[in-house]
Amino acid sequence: MIVITAPTGQIGSRLLDILLNEAPTRDEELRVIMRDPGKLHAAARARVDVVTGSHGDAEVVDRAFAGADAVFWLVPPNLRAPSLDAVYSGFTRAAAEAFKTHGVGHVVGVSALGRGTPVAGRAGLVTASLAMDDLIASTGVAYRALANPTFMDNLLRQVAPIRDHGVFTDTVTAGRKAPTAATRDIAAAAAGLLLDRSWTGTGEVPVLGPEDLSANDMARTISDVLGRPVRYERQSLDDFRAALTGRGVGNAIAEGYVDMMRAKDDGLDDGVQRTPRTASPTTFREWCEEVLKPAVLA
Template identity: 50%
Template sequence: MMVLTTPTGQIGRQVLDIVLDSAEAIRLIARDPSRLSPRVRERVEVVQGSHDDIDVVTKAFEGADSVFWVVPPNPRAKSVQDHVLNFIRPVCEAINSQGVKRVVGISSLGRGIAKNAGQISAIFAMDDLIESTGVSYRSLCMPGFMENMLWQVESIKRQGMLFYPMPGDRKVPHCATRDIATVAAKLLLDHSWSGQESISVCGPEDLSFNDMAQIISEVIERPIRFQQVPGETYKATMVQHGMTEAWAQGLIDMAASVDRGIYDAETRTPHSAAPTGFRQWCEEVLKPAVLA
């Protein structure tokens, strides 16, 4: 039995798509089961509720061998750290009480290096707490998701611009969520591994925001340029759109930490270099979103 959290989320739904055709028994934790397709509801068992609820998690983990664990973002959280810990405490308790054997979690590059890195630092605290249970754990460590660019679809459409509080020439890795899901699903379907390990999942190239703006321009066939914005300006814009100050400050701290080089310590290898390049992702995902 495997348990999946966030089955309608960006990564979780793609993991579910991959494992659905396997012979594995699958149980989902879902706040709103009506968002699941009829095909999914016919195939899986669903525990309704949130995975920050100890009763929900304990029920879902009963008899489970493997768990796919994601802490969902909450831009309205009053504290980034408290938000993450509110999800981690139940999972750690249920891992021990229900005898879960393996957990695959979504983390970040930069563990052991990042300091005061907003949401990234909170996720590293998650890794530490899950590992403290002694469960066999694979922490999937990624840079920024290519899908984060979808937040800027409106500015691409209306202004021909990308905005972010980092220098335009700072090259960093990026990855597509489909590649993360592929790695996660493979681990969930493999019953042979044990112990605790971090696994890096990077895209095939390092790109700056200037590079990405150029690629987007070529793909959608209209000029797009990148504009760095001061951190406080970016934060004020996020708060204006409904984000809490704490969550917005976490994003600023995260961007500053990436700019300081927390992703640079990870050398790309054939095993960590996921296949989806940014141009391919733009053709298949971003372009349809911009033209919609």
């Protein structure tokens, strides 16, 4: 049995679709953990076992992991948490105990690039995510952390300014090239690991996309795909922090985001070489044509 957390999120929903297609041919049972089962589409709800509740709750994961062979682990955002540790390791501690109690063999987690880089210890949310990886690995399960760069899909948060003003913002240097990945490729990487559980030990699986791009590169591609000029506008870290707190994000989490973005500009995502094993297939142009453009036109 495979247990999927956050099954209606950007990654979890795509992962669930892949597993639902593959499960009948592989004799796999699927179970999901979610607060509101009504958010799961009816076709999926009829084919999975649903455990209702938060996967940060000890009683919920105790029920969900009974009889489980593998778990997909994704920590949900908590923008008002008192600390970064509470968001990642604090949320995961109950599950870590349940992995051991129920003898879960394999866990695949969503994490981040950066381990081993000079800035890994001062990268805010990423530093906390890497500590969560260490906590899971310490339980003795076979663990693979999906080491991800910035998601292409984060641009969906800026559909309105792209459509209405021809602009998107970030805090990184305009000409700095870095990897970026589509969430559908992250889901596919997770599915491959969950379905083929021949791997052992602990480690990372980078998902780097097919090429490094700068914000200026992205602006040119978006402009070309949309057929209208779109430019990149760099936001200062101070303005970024103010925008977060203005939306109600707690101080600890806002600082975590600021530290992460500063670290990205200092090379956080540069530590892994792209190879056929670490590259993922979706190009930024493909993603813009298939995901961003329909969202803008809608």
